Structure formats: structure tokens, C-alpha cells
Amino acid sequence: MGYSLSYGRMNEILKELQQNYRVYAPRRWAGRGRYSDTDLIRYGEIAAVEEVVHDEKSDFSPKEIIFPITQPLFYFTEDEYRESRVDDQGLLIFARPCDINGIRRLDTMFLKNGDSEDSYYRRLRDKARFVLMECGTGWDTCFCVSMGSNRTSDYSLAVRFLPDHLLVEVRDEAFKRYFSQEREVEFTPEFVTSNPRTVRLPEIDSSGLLRKVYDLEMWKEYNSRCQSCGACTAACITCSCFTTSDLIYNENARVGERRRVWASCLHEDFTAMAGGLGFRATPGERLRFRTLHKVYDYKARFKEEQMCVGCGRCDDRCPEFISFATIINRLSDEVERLKKEASQEVAGQ
Ligand code: SF4
Ligand code: SF4
Structure with missing residues (x-):
């Protein structure tokens, strides 16, 4: 109607x-x-x-x-707390x-x-x-x-x-x-049926291929380009990472509130652990993680669909003009190349 x-x-x-x-x-x-x-x-x-x-x-x-940038979870005093x-x-x-x-x-x-x-x-x-x-x-x-x-x-x-x-x-x-x-x-909405920009999704179908994808040279290029600013993840409708932080109201450190605050897998300290450990040391490794999360991991885990919805906001926001659509297509080209090399190796045995 x-x-x-x-x-x-x-x-x-x-x-x-x-x-x-x-x-x-x-x-x-x-x-x-x-x-x-x-x-x-x-x-x-x-x-x-x-x-x-x-x-x-x-x-x-x-x-x-529905997922605020900063959100009180609970308030605490000396010996009790109340949920927000x-x-x-x-x-x-x-x-x-x-x-x-x-x-x-x-x-x-x-x-x-x-x-x-x-x-x-x-x-x-x-x-x-x-x-x-x-x-x-x-x-x-x-x-x-x-x-x-x-x-x-x-x-x-x-x-x-x-x-x-x-x-x-x-x-x-x-x-x-x-x-x-x-x-x-009579009115029903119309939907876009074509975009000027298209992407080809990578078909990563084995753990061996995934290992080779980790080691691709293309990720290293982003070590100098990506500033690890996280602007792309803040703009992304599907990015859901957060951290928690305690806000202390006064000099009594036992009175305050715990908040959850948006975080970004592109930030250098995102995987920081006690003892100085971290799992993704370079911007390229972090961008690789983000890329695979959006166009591989999520679907591998939940089956139905890829995580990225193609809104293109990450491309619009990146101060270094890094295009996520281009990364996806480059990755697909590399995956095809790796598959071809693997089949040639098998044929030559
Ligand atoms: S294009 Fe994909 S990765 Fe980029 S902001 Fe939109 S949903 Fe996120
Ligand atoms: S917006 Fe661009 S420079 Fe900033 S973290 Fe994302 S890819 Fe890197």
C-alpha cells in the first residue's frame, strides 16, 4: 500500500x-x-x-x-553497581x-x-x-x-x-x-540494479590457499600507505569492534562508570597484550585482517553472506585514498593466480 x-x-x-x-x-x-x-x-x-x-x-x-560510539554499560560505587x-x-x-x-x-x-x-x-x-x-x-x-x-x-x-x-x-x-x-x-520502492564500480569476490576454498593469501606481497604495500587511523572502520556499517574503558568521576577511583567505546582493528594497539605482545604488527597485516574478515571469515563462519555490504564509505573516508573495492579485486586476482600456479604444479608432476 x-x-x-x-x-x-x-x-x-x-x-x-x-x-x-x-x-x-x-x-x-x-x-x-x-x-x-x-x-x-x-x-x-x-x-x-x-x-x-x-x-x-x-x-x-x-x-x-543502536551501537553508540560511547555507551555506559554500568555505574559503580565503592561496593555496588547498577546497570545502565x-x-x-x-x-x-x-x-x-x-x-x-x-x-x-x-x-x-x-x-x-x-x-x-x-x-x-x-x-x-x-x-x-x-x-x-x-x-x-x-x-x-x-x-x-x-x-x-x-x-x-x-x-x-x-x-x-x-x-x-x-x-x-x-x-x-x-x-x-x-x-x-x-x-x-501505487508505490513500491525501486532498488539500484547496477553500480559503476563492481568487485569480484575471492574464492578461497582451502586452508593451504588461505596460508598463501596471508603471505601475499600486496599487503606490504599498505605498510607505507595506511596510516592506521581507523577512519574506514568508523564509517563502516558492519564494523562492530569495541573496547571498554572506566570513567572515574573524581579522585575516588572506585566511583564511576564503565563504557564501551568503538575500537578499530586498524589501530596499532588493537591486539596489544600484556608483555608487549601484539598479533598484527604492521598496517599491512591489519588491513589484511580487515579485508579477510569482510570478504572471507564472516561468510566462512556464518555461511549465508559476506560481511561487507559495498556501501563504499571506507573508500570515501580514507585520507590516503586506499580503495577497499580495489583491494578486493586485487585479492581476487591474486587468488586466481595462486590457484592457476597450483594446478600447473599438479599438471607438471
Ligand atoms: S564498503 Fe564494505 S568494508 Fe567498506 S565501509 Fe562499506 S560495508 Fe564496510
Ligand atoms: S582509513 Fe585508510 S589510512 Fe585510515 S586505517 Fe583505513 S585504510 Fe588505513
């Missing part, structure tokens, strides 16, 4: 929705971009639908709404198909990766509903079609922004009452 609405009417419905939901969307933060004369597009609460930046790709994903709480307000999030698919990857990492669920993620995730934003033609760094994440049916509402009105699809029964007075029209 679809509806045609003016922006004014949509804002009236938004006000009704805000009695039950906090509404988040990509918003413009003027002058806060990478350079002083550029804007930042990131998620924030909106009061009116005109605030939604629908015709540009956001610099950051919506993951920070969340309110009952729902979360209504305007999101692209790739991001909705990316949140499914986060669900897997936080809720299905081991014997118990992450309750801090669960309590926010259960409150979240999505308003799908049509992408039109997509953007030049997207490769969602190659990753199969250009489509989704996992949304409550879908919206097409037109110059003087909006088309809205209502899939979720819980939202139908908000639109009962509106003019019905």
Missing part, C-alpha cells in the same frame, strides 16, 4: 510518530566536513522531513544509533538498503556470535524500525550490487522524495494507522 503526501502533511505525521519514536535520519552538519568548507552528513534526530539529506550519501552509517538503562521510546531510522542489510550483519555479530546475546545491543536493536530511503542511481563508490545488498524487504516504511511531495509505502501494520487519512497510490 502506498500514499502520496505533501511535506507539510508528512511533518504532521512525523509529530504523531514522535510521541512513540525518536526519528533519526542522515542530516547536514554545515562546515563540519573533512575540509573547512565542506559539510558532514551523519545521523541525528530530526524534527522535520526536510532535514533528511536524501540526495547525498551520508559520511557515516546509522549503526551509531534505556527508555521505552522506539527508534525510527531512515536508512538505505545497504545499511539495513549491514545492520543484519551487526545482528549476527552481537546476537548470534557465541552462546549468549549482547544485551546492550539487544535492548536498542529491539526498539529499531526502518524507513527505507530509495537510492535513485546510487553513488560512484557504491558496490552494493556486487555484494548482493542493494535490495531489502526488512523495513516498516519506504519513502521516495520528490520535489513537491513524497511517496510512502507502509509495509508494517503497526504504522498503518498514521496514514489512514492519506490518498492511496
